[in-house]
Amino acid sequence: GAGVSQSPSNKVTEKGKDVELRCDPISGHTALYWYRQSLGQGLEFLIYFQGNSAPDKSGLPSDRFSAERTGGSVSTLTIQRTQQEDSAVYLCASSQSPVQQETQYFGPGTRLLVL
Amino acid sequence: QQQVKQSPQSLIVQKGGIPIINCAYENTAFDYFPWYQQFPGKGPALLIAIRPDVSEKKEGRFTISFNKSAKQFSLHIMDSQPGDSATYFCAASPGSTLGRLYFGRGTQLTVWP
Numbered sequence: 001g002a003g004v005s006q007s008p009s010n011k012v013t014e015k016g017k018d019v020e021l022r023c024d025p026i027s028g029h030t031a032l033y034w035y036r037q038s039l040g041q042g043l044e045f046l047i048y049f050q051g052n053s054a055p056d057k058s059g060l061p062s063d064r065f066s067a068e069r070t071g072g073s074v075s076t077l078t079i080q081r082t083q084q085e086d087s088a089v090y091l092c093a094s095s096q097s098p099v100q101q102e103t104q105y106f107g108p109g110t111r112l113l114v115l
Numbered sequence: 116q117q118q119v120k121q122s123p124q125s126l127i128v129q130k131g132g133i134p135i136i137n138c139a140y141e142n143t144a145f146d147y148f149p150w151y152q153q154f155p156g157k158g159p160a161l162l163i164a165i166r167p168d169v170s171e172k173k174e175g176r177f178t179i180s181f182n183k184s185a186k187q188f189s190l191h192i193m194d195s196q197p198g199d200s201a202t203y204f205c206a207a208s209p210g211s212t213l214g215r216l217y218f219g220r221g222t223q224l225t226v227w228p
Binding site: 004035041043048056059093103105106 | 117121149151156157158159160161204206215216217218219220221
């Protein structure tokens with residue numbers, strides 16, 4: 001079956017511009033996560049959605065970052081007024097349920113470069 | 116603050132060797148420890164995971180060893196192959212925070228033929 005898909009695969013933008021990154025989770029998965037992967041820094045948790053519950057936004061690094069999930073499916077991560085330090089790979093993952101032993105399936109990521 | 120510390124940062128072994136990647140944590144609330152494998156240009160994929168009620172788990176050539184008292188766990192790859200060349204991440208999750216994973220910084224493994 002189809003895995004997690006993300007678009008665009010690559011995004012180059014200028015400092016100060018806004019960007020939107022999209023994630024399509026696996027159909028039927030109720031939990032959705034966003035992580036950021038910077039060179040040599042591992043994966044940094046950003047935000048987590050579970051069903052209709054309020055999202056866990058505790059990992060968002062600043063108020064320039066926001067995310068939404070419409071209809072319990074597709075999610076969009078928005079970065080406003082991008083900075084060079086925002087350059088990273090943004091990974092989306094989904095799991096069938098939020099319990100910890102459920103595998104998180106990752107998409108291929110969106111590579112963001114801020115010039 | 117890095118909640119899961121992973122070492123080494125990079126590792127080079129010859130085919131057939133047994134690379135070992137180590138991780139340590141401080142948060143005693145962690146009770147789920149997965150390892151993810153990532154190939155260039157791809158997202159991470161779950162390789163193997165362990166709960167602290169067992170000290171070792173083996174799946175194929177991959178083994179996790181877990182030392183609860185030392186708060187350490189490690190990944191061993193038996194009979195390593197060039198196709199195992201990838202970046203490996205350890206992670207941990209507390210039962211109280213459903214779903215969220217805390218990742219180590221990754222180990223880039225190269226297996227020479």
